[in-house]
Amino acid sequence: MRVLGIELSSPRGSVALLRDDEVVREIVWDEAPRDSRRAFDALATILREGGVAAADIDLFAAGRGPGNYSGMRVALTAAMALAMPGGRPFHAVDSGAALADAVFQETAADDVLVAGDARRGRCWHASFHRAHDGSAVAVTPWALCDAADLAARVHPAGVGASSDWERLAAAASLPGARGAWIERSVHPSAAAVARRALARWRAGEPSEPLTPLYLHPPVAAAACDARIAAAPGTA
Amino acid sequence: MKVLGIETSCDETSAAVADGPRRVLSNVIHTQIAQHQPYGGVVPEVAARSHVERLPGIVEEAMRRAAAGWDGLDAVAVTSGPGLATSLLVGVAAAKAFAIRTGRPLISVHHLDGHLYSVFLDPAFPEPLRGAEGLALLVSGGHTSLVRIRDGRRAGLLGATLDDAAGEALDKGAKLMGLGYPGGPAVEKTAAGGDRDRHAFPRGLGPGTQNAPCGGMRRDLCFSFSGLKTALLYHLRGHPEDLDPARGLPHLAASYQEAVVDALIARVRRAADLTRPAFLACAGGVARNRRLREKLGMFAASAGLPLMLAPPEFCTDNAGMIAAAAAAGLGTPVDPPGALEIRPTWPLPVEEGA
Numbered sequence: 001m002r003v004l005g006i007e008l009s010s011p012r013g014s015v016a017l018l019r020d021d022e023v024v025r026e027i028v029w030d031e032a033p034r035d036s037r038r039a040f041d042a043l044a045t046i047l048r049e050g051g052v053a054a055a056d057i058d059l060f061a062a063g064r065g066p067g068n069y070s071g072m073r074v075a076l077t078a079a080m081a082l083a084m085p086g087g088r089p090f091h092a093v094d095s096g097a098a099l100a101d102a103v104f105q106e107t108a109a110d111d112v113l114v115a116g117d118a119r120r121g122r123c124w125h126a127s128f129h130r131a132h133d134g135s136a137v138a139v140t141p142w143a144l145c146d147a148a149d150l151a152a153r154v155h156p157a158g159v160g161a162s163s164d165w166e167r168l169a170a171a172a173s174l175p176g177a178r179g180a181w182i183e184r185s186v187h188p189s190a191a192a193v194a195r196r197a198l199a200r201w202r203a204g205e206p207s208e209p210l211t212p213l214y215l216h217p218p219v220a221a222a223a224c225d226a227r228i229a230a231a232p233g234t235a
Numbered sequence: 236m237k238v239l240g241i242e243t244s245c246d247e248t249s250a251a252v253a254d255g256p257r258r259v260l261s262n263v264i265h266t267q268i269a270q271h272q273p274y275g276g277v278v279p280e281v282a283a284r285s286h287v288e289r290l291p292g293i294v295e296e297a298m299r300r301a302a303a304g305w306d307g308l309d310a311v312a313v314t315s316g317p318g319l320a321t322s323l324l325v326g327v328a329a330a331k332a333f334a335i336r337t338g339r340p341l342i343s344v345h346h347l348d349g350h351l352y353s354v355f356l357d358p359a360f361p362e363p364l365r366g367a368e369g370l371a372l373l374v375s376g377g378h379t380s381l382v383r384i385r386d387g388r389r390a391g392l393l394g395a396t397l398d399d400a401a402g403e404a405l406d407k408g409a410k411l412m413g414l415g416y417p418g419g420p421a422v423e424k425t426a427a428g429g430d431r432d433r434h435a436f437p438r439g440l441g442p443g444t445q446n447a448p449c450g451g452m453r454r455d456l457c458f459s460f461s462g463l464k465t466a467l468l469y470h471l472r473g474h475p476e477d478l479d480p481a482r483g484l485p486h487l488a489a490s491y492q493e494a495v496v497d498a499l500i501a502r503v504r505r506a507a508d509l510t511r512p513a514f515l516a517c518a519g520g521v522a523r524n525r526r527l528r529e530k531l532g533m534f535a536a537s538a539g540l541p542l543m544l545a546p547p548e549f550c551t552d553n554a555g556m557i558a559a560a561a562a563a564g565l566g567t568p569v570d571p572p573g574a575l576e577i578r579p580t581w582p583l584p585v586e587e588g589a
Contacts, residue, residue, distance in 0.1 A: 036324070036328065037573055037574065037576065039573075040331050040332075040335070040571075040572065040573025040574075041571075041573050043335065043573065044335065044571060044573055053338075054335055055336065069280075069283070069321070070321065070324055073283065073287050073321075073324060073325055073328070074324060074325075074328040076287060077287060077290065077325050077328040077329045077332070078328050078329070078331065078332040079332075080290075080291050080329070080332075081291075081294075081328070081329040081330075081331075081332030081333045081336065082332045082335070082336045084291065084294065084295065084333075084336075085305035085333070085336050085337055210291070211287065211288055212284075212287065214284070218278060218280040218281045218284055219274065219278055219280065219281065
C-alpha cells in the first residue's frame with residue numbers, strides 16, 4: 001500500500017511517501033505558502049527516488065488546515081488531481097490533528113491546544129487528547145477566540161502548540177501567560193497526514209470534507225454590509 | 236491531439252477537452268455570479284474558495300462529456316495568467332498535478348490568447364481568412380485591447396485600456412444605477428427602448444488627457460473608461476430623478492451603454508484605418524452585448540470587412556478556448572510541469588511601430 005501525503009498549511013511544507021506505515025521518504029522545506037513550486041519539485045523527487053510513478057500510488061492525502069489559505073488550496077487541489085485519473089482514493093486530513101500527533105510524539109502531555117494567529121485580534125484553536133494508540137483525537141471543534149482569551153484555553157495538565165509560534169506569541173502575548181506552551185513552532189508533517197489518512201482508509205471511514213478548513217468567512221460580514229450600503233443607488 | 240483545458244483566472248471554474256484546434260468535445264463552466272452578486276463585484280476570496288470546491292466535479296464532467304479516457308489525453312493546458320492570483324493558483328495546481336499524474340506535457344496559455352483564439356472556433360470562419368491578417372477587439376470585464384492577428388495568433392498589441400475595462404465600466408455604471416451585478420447584461424436589458432442620445436457621456440481620453448502615459452501604444456488607439464463612470468456619478472448627484480425606472484432610467488442606461496460602445500468602435504475604426512486588416516474580430520464577455528455587435532456590424536459593413544464574432548458559448552471565460560488554443564500551438568510547454576508559475580499580471584507585448 002503506497003500512500004502519498006502533501007502538507008502545505010504551515011510555514012513548513014512537506015511531501016511524504018509511505019509504504020504501509022513506513023515512511024519511505026519525506027521532503028521538508030520552509031516558506032511553503034510562498035513557494036508552491038517547491039511542493040511539485042518535492043513530489044517529483046519523491047516519486048523518482050522512490051522508484052514509483054504517480055499512477056502507482058494507492059492512496060493520496062492532503063492537509064486541509066487550518067492555516068495558510070494558498071497552501072491548503074494547493075495541497076488539496078494537487079492531491080485531488082493526482083487521485084482522479086484511475087479513481088484512486090483521496091483523503092483530506094485535519095492538519096491540526098497531524099500537528100497534535102507530533103506533540104504527542106515529542107512530549108508526555110496527554111492534552112494539547114493547537115492554535116494559530118487568525119489576525120484581527122483573534123486566534124483559531126482546537127483541543128486534542130492522546131488516544132490509546134498515541135494518536136490525537138479532537139475533543140473540541142475548531143473555533144475562534146479573542147487573542148487575549150487564548151492562554152486560558154490550554155488544558156491545566158496539557159500544553160499549547162502552534163506551527164507559527166513567534167507570530168502567535170506576539171498576537172496573543174503568550175510568553176509569561178498562564179499555561180504551558182511549546183515555545184517553538186511545531187509543524188504538521190506530510191507523513192503524519194498520510195498516516196492519518198491510511199488509518200481512516202483502513203477503518204473504512206470516509207474522508208473528512210475535501211475542502212480547506214477556513215475559520216473566517218470569505219468576506220467580513222460588517223465590511224460587506226458597509227460596502228453594499230455605500231453603493232449609490234443600492235436599496 | 237486531445238487536450239484537457241483548465242481555466243480559473245477569475246470567477247468562472249471551467250474545464251474542457253479539445254480534439255485538435257477546431258473541435259471542442261466538452262466545455263463545462265460553473266459561473267459564480269450568484270456568489271458574487273451580494274457584493275456587487277467579484278470578491279477574490281469567494282472566487283478562490285469556489286474554485287477549490289467546484290473544480291474536481293467540473294473536470295470529471297468535462298472528461299465524461301468528451302468521452303475521453305485519461306489515457307487518451309495528449310496534453311494538459313491551463314490559463315496561467317493574467318487574472319486573480321488566488322484563483323489562478325487553483326487551476327494551475329490542478330493542471331500541474333494532472334500533467335504529472337498522466338505523464339503528459341503541460342501547456343501554459345495566456346488568458347487573452349484563449350479569448351483571441353475563440354473567434355476561430357466559429358465553424359463558419361472562412362478558410363481563406365484563417366491565415367490572413369486581422370484586427371481583434373478583446374473586450375471583457377477585466378480586459379479591453381486591440382490586437383493584430385496574423386496566421387491565427389496574436390501578432391501584437393495595438394491599444395488597450397489605461398484604466399477600467401469596458402466590462403468593468405458597465406459593472407460600475409450598473410452599480411451606480413442600482414441595476415445589480417453583472418452589470419453588462421443588466422445595463423443592456425434596462426437600456427432597451429431607452430433614448431441613447433438623451434445624455435452626453437464622455438468617450439474617454441478627451442482633449443484634457445494629452446499627456447496620459449500610454450505604455451508605448453498609440454494614444455488614439457487606447458481606451459479610458461474611468462471618466463465615464465465619474466461622469467455618471469456626477470450626473471446622478473444632480474439628477475437623482477433619472478434613476479426612476481419608469482421615466483429616466485432606460486434613457487440613462489442607454490446613453491451610458493452607447494458611450495461605452497462608441498468608445499470601442501471609435502478605436503476599432505482608427506485601428507482598421509491604420510492596419511488595413513482582412514477581417515475584423517471581437518471576443519470576450521462584452522462581445523455578447525447586442526448593441527456592440529450591431530455597431531461593429533455596421534462599421535464592418537461600411538468598411539467592407541468580414542466580421543468574425545466569437546461564438547456566444549466561448550465569449551465568457553471558458554476552458555474550451557484554452558484547450559483549443561493549446562492544440563493550435565498558441566501556448567508554451569512547461570517542463571517539468573511543477574515549474575509553471577502563475578502570472579497575475581501578464582501584459583501583452585506592444586507591437587513595435589504601431
